[in-house]
Amino acid sequence: MSSSNKQKILIVDDSEMNRSILVDMLEGEYDTLEAEDGLQAIGILQNHSIEISLVLLDIVMPKMDGFGVLEVMQRRHWIETVPVIMISAENRSSRIDQAYEMGITDFISRPFDAQIVHRRVKNTLLLYAKQKDLEALVAEQIYEKQQNSALMVDILSHIVEFRNGESGLHVLHVRTLTELLLRRLVEKTDKYDISKEDIGIMSMASSLHDIGKISIDEKILNKPGKLTNEEFAIMKTHSAIGAQMLESLNVYHGEKVVKMAYDICRWHHERYDGRGYPDGLKGDEIPISAQTVALADVYDALTSKRVYKPAFSHEKAVEMIVNGECGTFNPLLLSCLQDISENIAEEMAPKEFVGPSKAEITDLIQNFSQHRELSASNRTLQLLEHERMKYSFFAAMSKEIQFEYTITPSMVTLNSWGAKWLGVEEIVMDPFHNETILSLLDPRDWQTVFDQLEGTTPERPNVVYECRLSYKGKWRWFRFILQTVWEGEEPAHMTGTIGKAVDIHDMRTNLESLERMASYDGLTDLLNLTSARKQIEARMKAHPDSRYALAFFDLDHFKDANNTYGHAFGNQVLAHVAELLRQNVRGADIAARVGGDEFIIFLEYHQELEAIIRRVYRSISGGDFQGFTVSMSMGVATTEVVEPVFTDLLKAADQALYAVKQSGRGRFQFYDPSLRSLKPTGGSYADQSISPIESQEDGEDTVKKKHN
16 A cells, blocks of 8 residues: 555456556646456445545446445445546446435546546546535534533533532533433334434533522522431422513513423422422423433432432442332333443443544534435534524533634624624624714723733633623623634644623623522412522511511322423413412412422411401312312411411411311311321322322432432
């Protein structure tokens, strides 16, 4: 094999004379290999397909003709990376058309014209070289965008983990195991329509599965002892809260990553047997993404050390999961877990995220090449547009102005959100002769930015600078984070700057928005239990001598509404009840949704309490909503009978509610000490058909509850 750097051309022709003529024409510029029939050509391609730049192929040959060679090249995907020029005296249009349909790039008829051969060969090699450059660019862009997307998701999810007191590896472990399980699942069955792209998006979205825990009190999240029923009820709200936070991103409802993240957040604590939460979905009513993350979540919770339990071994964790000790899972996923069991430890070992491997990028490029109906430019535009949409999604979430400035040509490119916010085009040519761009900063700040950028080096390319930016005639403080980019290793070859500007005021505003999402129930817009508890405890502490009551109620036969009309109708019923509640409580009263179909009302009273409770009860119970009779059972506890402590009031009201249920439902009852021995099943925080243990056996929360 030649050691030169010339491109290699394989000449396949049964005529030695023809091969010799072609060699004479090409050998000055190219290295040549020869094959006297199709079988010999396949053998050479088998050993040298990566090195061969072009095949000149005859049609009529013994042993295997040119069409046979093309068929093998198609089957082994060589035709996608090695161009073929057909050479033949055969000039029937049907044969030529057949050759083009099988993937040839060009056709040269005999007798040969040296100039034509040279030109066709050069053009073909140039075309394929440009296509490879384009594909390399696509791969590089995807690599960079995946790194950025994964980094943004990791930052968001690790904020949650930081509050949860965990090691920081939980998100990485869940993402890795989710990907392993999904890859094995698509190998094992075609029951679920999951593409390679879906696997990547689901794996990334899994990082956000516990984002709702940002709303949970750290005392509960990091409690080393056993969770009480009340605390576990609060813990369970995180799944619906996380889903609501994503649902609030109205602009991005159509994005796959948002849809999958929503499914995972809301339903990763559902169980295959229907005994999970928050909606009691069963079997494949649960999206496969949420099913997979649920299994990955349980496995990592078992094999990781927590404040409330030691780490189990890999073998013990798999045994517990398969034996149903941690809830019921899809049998297919359990089979996948067993299939990949030997590789889990190695795959989940700590490693730096480096994006897709070379093999994955090569596979990606080959997949692009198979879509012959797309031109290289269209493929590139479609892929880059997809990546741009994902990148814009994360940028809009963080309210950042992201930009890139190139020196030659002088041009600034902004992300969609940033351009819209500033009121400029996404691409601005010659920006420093553009009055709008120049007016954004004070001239002294522009000069400071330039001076700092000029002082950067390849070893220290970053600049962080805070200054005011003009927005609609008002000055607002921004933090600029910039990085200088060089074309080579020398500072003299600086080509531009990439960076982002973060509104310091908006950072606070976004935090306030997150706090509201974390404090209110997404479906009913009532307070959630965590926030209600904080307000109630603050009220009782501020006015300890007042008389207070806590009413705890749930809807009778609510499960029938879900089973008969569907969960969407059930959600409408809950929203209807919440609206009635808002209309009939007083301004100073506190109303909240505990979870599921359970609500509480906290109120201060001075005179006859029963009349107030009866009025609220009658305003909600007994009405009709689209054919479903809204009926409720209520328990009430007062600080005249119970210690003025929130957990004691809630427990007493729960026991009174349980007494109502034992006697037939559909009324209210006040707590008295004779009810102290009653033990409500499930603490009335879950559907009464679910036992206390069954309602808790799922995911990270399961392991925390069971192993204390």
